[in-house]
Amino acid sequence: MNAFVSSQQVLRYIIGLAIWLLGWCLLLFFDTHFDPVNLSLILVLTSALAALWLPLSVTLLASVAALFAFNWTFVPPRGTFAIDLHQHTVLLVAMMLVNIIIAGLMVFLREQSRRARAYAQAAEELRVWGDKLRDASEPELLLNDLQLALKHLSSNQPVVLAALEGQLPSTNNPAFLRCIGSVNPEQEEALWHCLRSGQALGPGTGRYQELDAIYLPLRGRGITSGAAMIAGITSAEEFPELIQAQALCDQMGAALERQYIQQQERQARDQAQAQTLRSTLLAAISHDYRTPLATIMGAASSLDQQGERLSDGQRQQLARSIVDEADRLRRLTSNILQLARLDAIAGKIQGDWESAEEIVGSVMRRMRSHDPQQRLCVTLEPDLPLLWGDSLLLSQLLENLIDNAFKYSPPESPITVSVHLDKSYLVLAVRDQGTGIAAADYEQIFDVFQRGDQHKPGGAGGAGIGLALCRAIARAHGGELEFHTTSAGVSFECHLPLRTQPDNPETEL
Incomplete structure (x- = not known):
C-alpha cells in the first residue's frame, strides 16, 4: 500500500510540473503578442491548474518562484527585478495574492x-461488509475476512482476532477464546481486558495510549463477542x-451477538419442544397403554383362576384377546420407537x-389376519420399477395406513391398496369409504398425538x-404423504421419488 501511495505521489508531481512547463511555454509563445497584464492571466491559470495536483507548500513555492521569474522575463525592464512603472508593482502584488488565494482554495x-x-x-x-454478515448463517466463518480488511486498513500491519466461544468466563481462560493469529501473554491479557470492558485500547483511543498496538472490541448491542489487535501502531497519526x-x-x-441470541432461542425452543414431547408421550402411554394392558391382565387372570371352568371357546376367545391387545401394544411401541429414531437421525x-x-x-x-371379512383388495400397476428405500419403514408406513383405514371406515366396506406411477413418483395409496376428516383438523392430522376423531365422542381411539x-417415513425417503377426501371416501397417498436404477440393482446409487 505504501508503494502504491508513493507511486501516486510521484505521478501527481509529474503532472503538476508538466502543467507549469506547459504554462511557461505558452507565456514564451505569446510574449510578442500580449502585454504583461494579459500574460499574467496565463500565469494565474497555470498556478490554479497545477494546484490541483501539487501539495499546498509546493504550490506556494512554485507560485512565488514563477512570480519572480515572470518579473525577470516579461516585466520591463527585462532581465532585472527592477520595476519601471507603479502599475507593474500593483500587477505583481495582485498576482502574488491571487496565486496564493487560488492555490489555497x-x-x-x-x-x-x-x-x-x-x-x-x-x-x-461498510455496506458491503454489513450485507455479507447479514447473509451469513455462521458469522464466525468470516473472521478471516475481517482480519484481511483490518490488514488492508492498517497498511498490512499484523492483525490478531480473538472471538469468544460460549459465555464470558469469570476468569480469563484461553479455552474460551478462539484466536486467529499468535499473541504473547501481555497481548492476550490486553485482548481480554478489551473484551471485558468493551472499549478500545491503545494510541488514539484515549485509554492505555502507551501500548504499541490498538485493541478494538467486537461489540454488539448488549454483549462484546471478541476483540481485535492491530500491532505496530505507536501513534494516532x-x-x-x-x-x-x-x-x-x-x-x-x-x-x-445475533447468532448467539438465535442459538439461545433455538436451544430454548428445542428444550420446550422436548419437554412437551416427553409430557405428551407420557400422557399418551399412560392412556393408550392402560386399556390393552387391562384387557391382557383381565384375560390372563381369567385363564389363570377360572381356566378349568371355562369352555374351550371361552379360553380361545380370551387367548385371542391377549394376542390382539399384545399386537396392538407391539404396533404402538414400534411406531413410537421408529418416530424417535427418525427424529434422532434427522430423517436420514x-x-x-x-x-x-x-x-x-x-x-x-400380515394384515390378512386382521381382515376376517376380506375387505382388503390390491391393485398393482404392471412393470413397476425398483424403489430405493428402507423396506421395513415402508412396510410400517403401509401397515399404519391400512390399520388407520380399518379403524375409521365403516365395517364391511372395501379398503383398496394400490401402487402406480405418477410422472417421476411411485405412489402407494390406501383408500377407504370413511366419512373423512373435519376441515379444522386438516393442518394437524399429521402432527404427533393428534387424531382425526378427537372431536368426536366415542372415536376409534389410538395414540x-x-x-x-x-x-416422517415419506419425507425421510424424499417424498410426501398427501391426504384427500371426497364424497366416495378418504385416500392417503405416499408419493416416493424414483431414482435412476443402477446396472446392479443390489447396490445403492
Whole structure:
C-alpha cells in the first residue's frame, strides 16, 4: 500500500510540473503578442491548474518562484527585478495574492474531494461488509475476512482476532477464546481486558495510549463477542482509519451477538419442544397403554383362576384377546420407537433397492389376519420399477395406513391398496369409504398425538402416532404423504421419488 501511495505521489508531481512547463511555454509563445497584464492571466491559470495536483507548500513555492521569474522575463525592464512603472508593482502584488488565494482554495477543494471519496469508499465497504454478515448463517466463518480488511486498513500491519466461544468466563481462560493469529501473554491479557470492558485500547483511543498496538472490541448491542489487535501502531497519526476499523469490528460483533441470541432461542425452543414431547408421550402411554394392558391382565387372570371352568371357546376367545391387545401394544411401541429414531437421525435412512410388489405382498400377508371379512383388495400397476428405500419403514408406513383405514371406515366396506406411477413418483395409496376428516383438523392430522376423531365422542381411539410416523417415513425417503377426501371416501397417498436404477440393482446409487 505504501508503494502504491508513493507511486501516486510521484505521478501527481509529474503532472503538476508538466502543467507549469506547459504554462511557461505558452507565456514564451505569446510574449510578442500580449502585454504583461494579459500574460499574467496565463500565469494565474497555470498556478490554479497545477494546484490541483501539487501539495499546498509546493504550490506556494512554485507560485512565488514563477512570480519572480515572470518579473525577470516579461516585466520591463527585462532581465532585472527592477520595476519601471507603479502599475507593474500593483500587477505583481495582485498576482502574488491571487496565486496564493487560488492555490489555497484549490488545495482545500482537492482535499475536501479526497476526503469525500474516502468517506464514500469507507461507507461502501461498510455496506458491503454489513450485507455479507447479514447473509451469513455462521458469522464466525468470516473472521478471516475481517482480519484481511483490518490488514488492508492498517497498511498490512499484523492483525490478531480473538472471538469468544460460549459465555464470558469469570476468569480469563484461553479455552474460551478462539484466536486467529499468535499473541504473547501481555497481548492476550490486553485482548481480554478489551473484551471485558468493551472499549478500545491503545494510541488514539484515549485509554492505555502507551501500548504499541490498538485493541478494538467486537461489540454488539448488549454483549462484546471478541476483540481485535492491530500491532505496530505507536501513534494516532499512523492509523487515521481507526473509526472505520471500529465500525467493521462492531458489525462483526453485532452479527456474532445475533447468532448467539438465535442459538439461545433455538436451544430454548428445542428444550420446550422436548419437554412437551416427553409430557405428551407420557400422557399418551399412560392412556393408550392402560386399556390393552387391562384387557391382557383381565384375560390372563381369567385363564389363570377360572381356566378349568371355562369352555374351550371361552379360553380361545380370551387367548385371542391377549394376542390382539399384545399386537396392538407391539404396533404402538414400534411406531413410537421408529418416530424417535427418525427424529434422532434427522430423517436420514440407510436404503436399498426394493421391489414394491414384495413390500405390498409381505404387508398384505400380515394384515390378512386382521381382515376376517376380506375387505382388503390390491391393485398393482404392471412393470413397476425398483424403489430405493428402507423396506421395513415402508412396510410400517403401509401397515399404519391400512390399520388407520380399518379403524375409521365403516365395517364391511372395501379398503383398496394400490401402487402406480405418477410422472417421476411411485405412489402407494390406501383408500377407504370413511366419512373423512373435519376441515379444522386438516393442518394437524399429521402432527404427533393428534387424531382425526378427537372431536368426536366415542372415536376409534389410538395414540395419534401412526400418521405422524407415516409422514416422517415419506419425507425421510424424499417424498410426501398427501391426504384427500371426497364424497366416495378418504385416500392417503405416499408419493416416493424414483431414482435412476443402477446396472446392479443390489447396490445403492
